[in-house]
Amino acid sequence: MFKHWKQGLVGAVAAATLTLPLAAAGALSDDKIKIGVLSDMSGVYKSLEGPGAVIAAQMAIEDFGGSVMGKPIEIISADHQNKPDIGASTAREWIDAKEVDMITALDNSSVALSVQGLAKDKKIITMNTGAGTTALTEEQCSPYGIHYVYDTHALPVGTATAMVKNGGKRWFFITADYAFGHSLRDNTGAVVESLGGEVVGNVNAPLSTNDFSSYLLQAQSSGADVIGLANAGQDTVNAIKQANQFRIVQSGQKLAGMLVFITDVHSMGLDIAQGLQFTTAFVWNQNDETRAWSERFHERHGAMPTMVHAGVYSAVTHYLEAVKETGTDDSDTVRAKLGEMTLNDMFVKGGKIAPNGSMLHDMYLVEVKKPSESNSEWDLLNVISKIPADQAYISMADTKCSLVN
């Protein structure tokens, strides 16, 4: 028994040494491309990424023709349950045992940081579409980590700037108590203060709090002009709904959702959400191209795509293009190619992936429509202005990423 086991091991090592040079020489390491979608499939972020991200990735693969260089493209997905340890152990299994070539989705910043760190050691490309923290491309940047859709620098630039300029000088934050929330609060606070505003208070609420009333009342009594919600998903929805129950907006304070998705607006309804301003990377009915893709997505998913869903489609498509053009799945080669490409599709126009991994693209400041302005169930947003990529994202001159400076 022991002898067989030893023989097997020797065989495996021999096989590994044989395949390695092959990959570098320009072929697919295991005769296929496998894309992993690691997302929150059951918790607070389910509706903004989750199962919809798997559908978006499948659509990208189908539109690409289902194969690259005559080899099949496969997809694998799992639930990280918003737990960094579960995310990292799943990613480790995918990389070590299931030959995954690229991991995408990765909503939840804590999970994203742990998986990107692991993938850096294993030399696997991650294309993060769901997490917000700028640490992914700043302090903890990776030569294989790409941050694709939005970050906590891009979000406040549009929203906070617009609100401070309209007189919202004093801010109080309700912050989701983990990496993403803290990062969003700090970056938003910096924008507010740089424009002459002031942060008068902050309270940290645990992830998936269902009763925000006492935090909202603290915000109310702080005398702030604006209550900044440095959270996302169901947390944002609950906070805005409860603010409505306690008549916070009617009493004269403004709410600023720092990260709001179209699914959140849909779930709140226009009566509650109208007038809310936020920053997004994608509006499904902005033009014919986005509308055509979004309607296909809607047919399969039953809801219109969030910016994250559209981002997954775009990221997977561009990854496959880079593999096709370089003729290999070697991470260094593919990453170099992605850095040279100018990204153009229904999601992004003229996008560039910077050396720190940040995908630089335009963002949009939008406002939720009044019920009277909406023509259909998902006709929810007006685009107010475009935020150019160079304003939205941290410039290569200012980045703290060790790969650049």
Add this chain to the structure above:
Amino acid sequence: MSMQVILAQALLGLNVGVFYAMLSLGLAVIFGLLNIINFAHGAMYMLGAFIALIGYSFLEQWFGISVQIGFWASLILVPLLVGLLGVTIERLLLRRLYDLDHIYGLLLTFGITLILQGLFSNYFNVSGTPYPGQPESLSGVVDLGFMYFPTYRLFAIVFSLVVCFATWFFIEHTKLGSRLRAGVENPDLTQAFGLNVPLMITLTFAFGAGLAGLAGVLAAPIYSVSPLMGADLIIVVFAVVVIGGMGSIMGAILSGLALGLVEGLTKVFYPPAASTVIFFLMVLVLLFRPAGLFGKEK
């Protein structure tokens, strides 16, 4: 710190406190009369909320029955259904464990909790599904002078207080209640007087479960309905029962309300401690008054 803020947070604390009181009351009744540590109490609360949600939103979609069970009907129907489940659990399972150590009852009810949670996690979003059935008549806001308070929450506070004190009155001050207590004190003697003690025990368990189901219906419009809503609460409720005194009815009610208030006020003065202050108090009570604030030393 203005008086206005303190009053507002106190009222919100009371809002949480009535749920603590209702749940710890059910636990105390079951423990006091049956000597069972009912870990499934949180699951009964969760079940109550889910039955109300399914009755309102999913009957047609799932079962093809085009009936919608509204909030008021749920308030009566759901406790009965959850009570019926209580009867089943008591008759089929718990009854076999009365002669064994408490720990067996605890393990059994813990297992039931895990099964129910798993079942609902399979069909529902863990982060919570909103209950849309809040009646129109309770949807407004009341201006209390120091704050705007949602009418529904005010209703939940008043309704729960009435239920709690009615239960206390029933057990401590009616003939049936005194028989119930006699059955606990000395089952053999009570049975010798011709009272059906096993039936009384079954009904008591059903009543406790129904009370948890009722709390679930009341909670549904305020919080999202989620498979873990009971698990989040049950540990705190156990602490409330320990502080109030195991088996003391009035102790459970008063300590539930008081601890809700304490938690609410902690959020004003030092928010990070709000989730632990109850356990800190529990440790103090166990050190200096092990039988609880209202319990009798045995």
